[in-house]
Amino acid sequence: MSAKPSPAELLALLAQARVVPVIRTRDAALAETAIGWLRDAGLRLFEITMTIPDAPALIRRLSADPALLVGAGTVPDAATAEACLDAGARFIVAPWVDADLAAPCRRAGAALMLGAVTPTEVRAALAAGADVVKVFPAGSVGGPGHIKALASVFPGVSFCPTGGVDPANFTAYLAAGARFVGMGGALVDEKRIAAGDRAAIEAAARQVMGAV
Numbered sequence: 001m002s003a004k005p006s007p008a009e010l011l012a013l014l015a016q017a018r019v020v021p022v023i024r025t026r027d028a029a030l031a032e033t034a035i036g037w038l039r040d041a042g043l044r045l046f047e048i049t050m051t052i053p054d055a056p057a058l059i060r061r062l063s064a065d066p067a068l069l070v071g072a073g074t075v076p077d078a079a080t081a082e083a084c085l086d087a088g089a090r091f092i093v094a095p096w097v098d099a100d101l102a103a104p105c106r107r108a109g110a111a112l113m114l115g116a117v118t119p120t121e122v123r124a125a126l127a128a129g130a131d132v133v134k135v136f137p138a139g140s141v142g143g144p145g146h147i148k149a150l151a152s153v154f155p156g157v158s159f160c161p162t163g164g165v166d167p168a169n170f171t172a173y174l175a176a177g178a179r180f181v182g183m184g185g186a187l188v189d190e191k192r193i194a195a196g197d198r199a200a201i202e203a204a205a206r207q208v209m210g211a212v
Contacts, residue, residue, distance in 0.1 A: 004090070004109065005069075005090065006109060007105075007109060007111045010069070010091055010110070010111040011131060011132065011158060011179075013069055014045065014091070014160075014179070014180050015158070015179050015180050017043075017044070017045045017180060017212075018170075018174060018180050018181070018212045019043075019170060019183050019187075019208050019212065020045050020046070020047050020071075020160070020180060020181070020182050021034075021035075021038055021046050021182075021183060021184070021187045021188060022049065022073060022162060022182045022183060022184040022187075022188065023035060023046055023048050023049060023052065023073075023184075023188055024049045024051055024052065024073075024074075024184055024190075025190050025193065026053075026190065027052070027053055028052055028053060028054060028055075028057070028058045030190060030193050030194060031048065031052050031058060032058065033193055034187075034188050034193050034201065035062065037193075037201045037202055038187060038188075038201065038202075038205050040202065041202045041205035042209050043205055043209070044067060044068055044069060045068070045069045045070075045071075046062065046068065046069075046071070047070075047071045047072070047073040047091075047093055048062070048070060048071070048072055049072075049074040050072065050075055050076065050080060051074055055072065055084070056072075056080075056083045056084050056086075056087045057087070059087040059088055059089050060088055063087060063088025063089070063090075064088070069090055070088060070089055071089050071090055071091035071092065071093060071111075072084035072085075072089040072092050072093065073182075074093070074094065075093060076094070077100065077101075078100040078104055081101050081105065082104045085104055085107075085108040085110055089110065090110050090111065091105075091111040091112070091113060092105050092110060092111070092112050092113070093113040093134060093182075094114055094115055094134075095134060095136040096114070096115045097114050097115065097116065097121060097124045097125050097128050097130075098114065098128065099127075099128035099129060101128075101129075102129030102130075105129070106129070111131045111132065112129055112130050112131050112132070113130060113131065113132040113133070113134045113160060114128055114129075114132075114134060115133075115136045116134070117135060117136070117141050117146075119153060119154075122150060122154055122157065126157065131158065132158040132159070132160050132179070133157055133158065133159050133160070134161075134162060134182070135147060135150065135159055135160065135161040135178075136161070136162050136163045137162070137163030137164060138161030138162060138163050138164055139163050139164015140163065143169070143172070143173075144169070144172040144173050144175070144176035145176070147161050147173055147177050147178050148176040148177055150177070151177030151178075152177075158179040159177060159178045159179060160178060160179065160180055160181060160182055161173050161181055161182070162181065162182030162183070165181045165182065165183045165185070166185045167183075167186055167187075167204050167207040167208050167211070170208065170211070171211050186201075186204040187201065187205060187208065188201075189201065189204075
């Protein structure tokens with residue numbers, strides 16, 4: 001994996017991976033444990049959410065490994081985006097539309113994912129500079145059927161559904177028109193991570209990779 005892929009190369013890598021683990025834990029230690037287990041199972045792309053304390057520092061540690069492609073999720077504003085990009089994040093994710101996030105991403109050559117549910121919101125996300133439209137919460141707004149409907153009127157748009165996506169249903173989202181998916185849940189089950197249940201986390205990762 002190149003040290004600094006272009007936005008187009010980033011999208012190609014995300015599409016090739018098909019699944020981006022969304023890391024959301026109450027502390028950085030649990031996040032690093034989960035990432036270590038998932039990496040050992042073969043996953044290389046990770047979204048680090050800003051709900052993790054001192055998330056930019058975690059992004060900096062992970063980005064030092066050239067084998068990993070790391071992004072920042074639940075990014076609330078441009079200043080946070082800039083901190084994450086400076087730390088090595090290669091993509092920025094927000095579950096809403098925020099046009100202020102586009103400029104930092106363009107300056108850094110990073111990809112931007114903005115959240116939407118309705119066709120009006122999809123258009124707003126694209127107008128705000130989104131390279132990818134994150135459909136959230138996908139599971140509670142119609143699941144794969146909703147993605148199929150959006151893709152039918154937005155051909156060529158890269159959709160990434162998250163929220164309710166799991167190892168049992170993610171291939172249905174891909175078949176419906178998602179370019180790739182974001183997945184927390186079974187891949188980043190905080191109770192299992194805290195309990196040291198590495199086998200369960202790695203089994204979920206292997207299930208995902210086997211389906212891909």
